[in-house]
Amino acid sequence: MSFLSRRHFLKSSSLLGLGSMVLPEFNLMDFDASSAIGLQKPKKLASGDKIAVTAPGGAIWDQKDVLRFEQLLKSMGYLVVLGETLTKKKGYLAGTDEERSNELMSFFADPSIDGIIAMRGGWGCARLLDKLDYSVIQSNPKVLMGFSDITSLLNAIYIKTGLVTFHGLVGVNSWNEFSTDVFNRVVCNGETFSLPLDHLSTSYFVTLNKGKASGKLFGGNLSVISGLVGSPYFEIPENSILFLEETNEEPYVVDRLLTHLKLANVYEKLNGVVFGNCSRCLAENPMQSIQTIDVIREHFSELKIPVSYGSPIGHIASKWTLPIGIEVEMDAETGSLTLLESAVS
Template sequence: MSSLINRRQFLKTVALSAIATELPQIAIANPFLKTAVKPPRLKVGDTVGLINPASPIEPKDIAQVQKTLASLGLKVKLGKHLLDRYGYLAGSDRDRASDVNAMFADASVKAIVAVRGGWGCNRILPLLNYPLIQASPKIIIGYSDITSLLLAIYAKSGVVTFHGPVGTSTWNPFTVDYVKRILFNGEAVTMQNPPNAGIKVEIITPGKARGKLAGGNLSVLAAMVGSSYLPDWKQSILFVEEIGEEAYRIDRMLTQLKLAGILNQISGFIFGQCTDCQPKDNQPSLTLSQVLREHIQPLGIPAWYGSPIGHVKDKFTLPVGVQVEIDANKNTIRMLESSIK
């Protein structure tokens, strides 16, 4: 009996691997699945695949990530093109996409971690094998430029993805606690700002709201508008974060989301943090607070600024595609279901 089971597993692995090699892939929409596909939970001893789908890394970065994941009891498998370079990209589009597809096809890999962000993920979206990803759902986690992978995979396959630390992030106790509770334990947690962390919080509109959680880096999200790689925003809780963008740029990107009809569909809004977003050279400027209030307050939905999301040391792990309830008065995000199975 065991030999029959092993043979079936072998055939499944071969079939998935064959699918993964069919590049380029046509972006087959499985549009806006009503039921999210939840990936299996992580366990101590599991193997995690490392990918680098955006900007280049150094060999020392890999050693750092291996050490971090080993501290969580995880083994590491390196993507074939992890150290490739092609100008400002971590290898050719085809090769970077191939690493993503190969990790989903590999039965020994239980989760996928992006080493870093940068730029390049939008370029590989048409080359990802979404039917394969749907057939072999796995945890995939990252932030910044990885936003496009997280949103596209969820939109095209229905698989829940995770906006959280990349491999080279600061995996401090706060960050690791959410990773363990959500990805290992399968808890439906309530996310709260760390005490005494000095996070500036501003309530834009008070109240509570429920909806599917989705979002990521604002500039990456804005660059995807008009494509088929974004999810259905109806009754969603939109979270965004940013780094190094002045208020007028935030204004421009939020205006783009507004003109695209995205802001009018959401039921709640969170701007995590805007790191290093002050006006340069004392030029006249609206404040970030003014920009957020002008765009978000007229929507009449619960909203606030100030959560540990994105380019900060303390990070939530946010499941994209899972139902949550937010409380703008308390600045909390309460998961209404587990994000894994």
């Protein structure tokens, strides 16, 4: 996950998650955000809209990245507000928890801001979840986009408010033609369409379990998802299509994370699984390990639902923009993922 591996954080968060799961008054499987709260779709972005750029997690170490992203957004026709967290440092964090949460809340509360994009992931978003005012967010729906560590915010906000959030590009990404085109079609045009596959995904795509399935799209980074399990900020919506991605973790760590999800009964409400890219998930000692793809295959082979691996999701140059909370259909044989409804209003 962006230059910091989360395995040190995961050890403690996973234990907390497992401990929480045994509490009798809490059942993480009995929840459906869109039906309990009501699905909210943010307004589609258009030229002339104002986008705020923030760093809710890891610190930004090269201000040239910020300048480049600001210029890119302006070239796309947007007005840009740069958050103060983009220059703040508290070790690996972009300022204190209060500074980062206050900035995010101020951007949601500001009616002149139409969208919020994270500059990068890193680590730190989960530390903000109990500091956000979800009623304010619910009253001010707008586009929120990022991936990796931003997974915490995307899923918690959807769970607590019903707001569709977007797992996609961050400021430090290349915003190449493929990724930008998908972003525009999903967030700006509100299209219902089959997300395209790039040449890399076509080359590495693997069908693990054949079949088609439809359901509500939900997911993100595997480490982050696993760390949230058992908390009030993670619930599996009924009949979900779960998407996952990971980076810089050894196969045994991927195994541990997937085992955590299994023991927490996360798979029970899934209609299908779309696994993206596990970039640089290589064993330090290959002769004493199992390959990551084989770990994933072993975990999902017994599930009677469609499962695929290799979609353009994660820490790769070309990636999809995925709207969390909307209805989609997956085909594990062709690799297609079709948005069945518009993600924006």
